[in-house]
Amino acid sequence: MRHIISLLMENEAGALSRVAGLFSARGYNIESLTVAPTEDETMSRMTIVTRGSDAIIEQIKKQLNKLIEVVAVVDLTDGDHLERELMLVKLRAQGEAREELKRMADIFRGRIIDVSDKTYTIELTGTGSKLDSFLQAIDRGLILETVRTGSSGIGRGDRILKL
Amino acid sequence: MELTGAEIAIRCLQEEGVEYVFGYPGGAVLFIYDALFNQEKVKHVLVRHEQAAVHAADGYSRSTDKVGVALVTSGPGVTNAVTGIATAYMDSIPLVVISGQVPTSFIGEDAFQEVDAVGITRPCVKHNFLVKDAKDIASTLKKAFYLAKSGRPGPVLVDIPKDVSNQKVEFAYPPVVNIRSYHPEKHGDVAQIKRAAQLLIEAKRPMIYAGGGVVLSDASKPLTDLVRLLGAPCTNTLMGLGGYPATDKQFVGMLGMHGTYEANMGMQNCDVLLAVGARFDDRVIGNVAHFASVPRKIIHIDIDPASISKRVQVDVPIVGDVGHVLGDLLAVLHSSKQKPDAVASAAWWKQIDEWRSRNSLTYKNSNELIKPQYVIEKLYEITHGEAFVTSDVGQHQMWAAQYYKFNQPRRWINSGGLGTMGFGLPAAMGVQLAHPEAQVACVTGEGSIQMNIQELSTCKQFHLPIKVIALNNRYLGMVRQWQQFFHGNRYSESYMDALPDFVKLAEAYGHVGIRVEKPSDVEGALREAFARKNDLVFIDFRTDSTENVFPMVPGGKGLSEIIFAEDL
Numbered sequence: 001m002r003h004i005i006s007l008l009m010e011n012e013a014g015a016l017s018r019v020a021g022l023f024s025a026r027g028y029n030i031e032s033l034t035v036a037p038t039e040d041e042t043m044s045r046m047t048i049v050t051r052g053s054d055a056i057i058e059q060i061k062k063q064l065n066k067l068i069e070v071v072a073v074v075d076l077t078d079g080d081h082l083e084r085e086l087m088l089v090k091l092r093a094q095g096e097a098r099e100e101l102k103r104m105a106d107i108f109r110g111r112i113i114d115v116s117d118k119t120y121t122i123e124l125t126g127t128g129s130k131l132d133s134f135l136q137a138i139d140r141g142l143i144l145e146t147v148r149t150g151s152s153g154i155g156r157g158d159r160i161l162k163l
Numbered sequence: 164m165e166l167t168g169a170e171i172a173i174r175c176l177q178e179e180g181v182e183y184v185f186g187y188p189g190g191a192v193l194f195i196y197d198a199l200f201n202q203e204k205v206k207h208v209l210v211r212h213e214q215a216a217v218h219a220a221d222g223y224s225r226s227t228d229k230v231g232v233a234l235v236t237s238g239p240g241v242t243n244a245v246t247g248i249a250t251a252y253m254d255s256i257p258l259v260v261i262s263g264q265v266p267t268s269f270i271g272e273d274a275f276q277e278v279d280a281v282g283i284t285r286p287c288v289k290h291n292f293l294v295k296d297a298k299d300i301a302s303t304l305k306k307a308f309y310l311a312k313s314g315r316p317g318p319v320l321v322d323i324p325k326d327v328s329n330q331k332v333e334f335a336y337p338p339v340v341n342i343r344s345y346h347p348e349k350h351g352d353v354a355q356i357k358r359a360a361q362l363l364i365e366a367k368r369p370m371i372y373a374g375g376g377v378v379l380s381d382a383s384k385p386l387t388d389l390v391r392l393l394g395a396p397c398t399n400t401l402m403g404l405g406g407y408p409a410t411d412k413q414f415v416g417m418l419g420m421h422g423t424y425e426a427n428m429g430m431q432n433c434d435v436l437l438a439v440g441a442r443f444d445d446r447v448i449g450n451v452a453h454f455a456s457v458p459r460k461i462i463h464i465d466i467d468p469a470s471i472s473k474r475v476q477v478d479v480p481i482v483g484d485v486g487h488v489l490g491d492l493l494a495v496l497h498s499s500k501q502k503p504d505a506v507a508s509a510a511w512w513k514q515i516d517e518w519r520s521r522n523s524l525t526y527k528n529s530n531e532l533i534k535p536q537y538v539i540e541k542l543y544e545i546t547h548g549e550a551f552v553t554s555d556v557g558q559h560q561m562w563a564a565q566y567y568k569f570n571q572p573r574r575w576i577n578s579g580g581l582g583t584m585g586f587g588l589p590a591a592m593g594v595q596l597a598h599p600e601a602q603v604a605c606v607t608g609e610g611s612i613q614m615n616i617q618e619l620s621t622c623k624q625f626h627l628p629i630k631v632i633a634l635n636n637r638y639l640g641m642v643r644q645w646q647q648f649f650h651g652n653r654y655s656e657s658y659m660d661a662l663p664d665f666v667k668l669a670e671a672y673g674h675v676g677i678r679v680e681k682p683s684d685v686e687g688a689l690r691e692a693f694a695r696k697n698d699l700v701f702i703d704f705r706t707d708s709t710e711n712v713f714p715m716v717p718g719g720k721g722l723s724e725i726i727f728a729e730d731l
Contacts, residue, residue: 009344010344013293014281014285014293017282017285018285021285021286025286055472055476058472059469059473062468062469063469065468065469066467066468066469068289068290068310068342068344068345069344070344071343071344163343
């Protein structure tokens, strides 16, 4: 099953490689991983999307907790949560496609953030599957480049991960 | 007062009460060696290879409960140390390894003797640090010692660039250490302990399986009390030997791949299994599905939550220090009005004694060929079971584990997890330094001993009267055994040709060498060796080259799918 794991960890050189190394050394898979400092600059927050049986997810959480620099681990999938990913996609936008692509961007609540005479660059946020749907809705031949951040997650309501 | 980073590092070792540092100098640690030179509190032991420095620190730690310390230079110094660090990591041994690094301005430039020490050791340390400023050395070393020893112990590496070791700053050793992300659990959950007590007291066929955690937590006393109170059989893992007295009637021997019939059958037939400081590893329980195919309740006490339900699903997990938890468990049992069921217990012991009567460790002795098992039995007899015994890895290791009955913890020193050939001799050096008056034997083979044979030179320099018991069968015996059983007798590269004359070799290093070729000479040679209290004696026992380790649970098989000596 797919799980979204949130981590708070010391904002120190090497902390990211400890997490990444743990996943590769123990053969766990990473679907996506995002990390950036928090409002408390001594700490970073990481969101890892992974897949595995209940037993494997349990092990992943325990092994992450064992890393000295990891302050807290939460499996967001245990409760209500929100998940967002940002995608930038550059499309060939010429002739008839120009209007069509703008319409598609509107339908998916994307924003055109850069325009040239041949291209549009669209910014889109949402769950991973929404971003996938957008790409599927576009003629493949028009897609010049995509870049995705991977998912960031947060608990709903009073579910708070803070030290 | 201002001190250099190097002086601070040595002051920290003094503050931690470090007696010995095992190391090897080099360019990046010259300032640290200079600081060592100018003091007398911390003694340095010059090894002949950095791997041995870490093994020696490891042996020192295993035999004493103190943190072992090693000091190596950058680049090849630290890469040579990696095997030692990984060995300690797999067996949860507390070490602090200090490595030199190229100056900070050179890092990343592929400088001479530069290697990413923190990166290379990351998967085999509990934690590691690169110190970029001398003002952080004291707090980092304080953390390193604390991390190494607390919780589930393990090796910690501290990498110090050369310029940092020469930078002058104020020194103050922090009295306490606080790591906000690290709070190992000491006490187990009370409700879980009560559940465990209830299960144990109601068990008809209880079994206690104790591992290295008992030794590391110095919990032999509460373990022994618990086993006696419950009247249950107790087995030890390879790492746990000595954690429960081997000559006690409730001890059923080691379990696992080369465990006794009674221990392995007990594991498969008990109704309540108490696992203490053990991790259900592949050499211990064999095939996981087979192990889980019989119904039994499992209670698991371990300091490391990640060890619980990793391979085997357990019913009552208890996270905490083994000694503390056993103490609490005993208190609950003592206050309980219920007593273990005497009738059920008698029936269970009748069954165990039946398994025991199979004598799964018997071997056919010989008048012509020296049987390796016989050598270990004699070693046990002559040392009254009180020696510190280190071993390398292979058949000799299994025979030592099977035939030397350890009644005390920290006497059996071997590389269980990583299975590192070359561990035995350097580990014995650490043991002998920690216990100058004790008898220390290194049980080894002609393959393993050659992986760190250069340490005979260190033994000479530091007057370490270790007895090297080499079971020389001219084969990489365990490899040969697997080739015989599972690879159609094709002995691919397992024959050791062109062996050195070990007697002359020992003499060349300034020691005493004895060759023994007849069973009738075994006892005399051992007696002579141990009578030479001040000499390292290397005994080259020419043993039966066809002998195998039995019983055996082949890899991937279940614990009750055992091959006995008479089956072949």
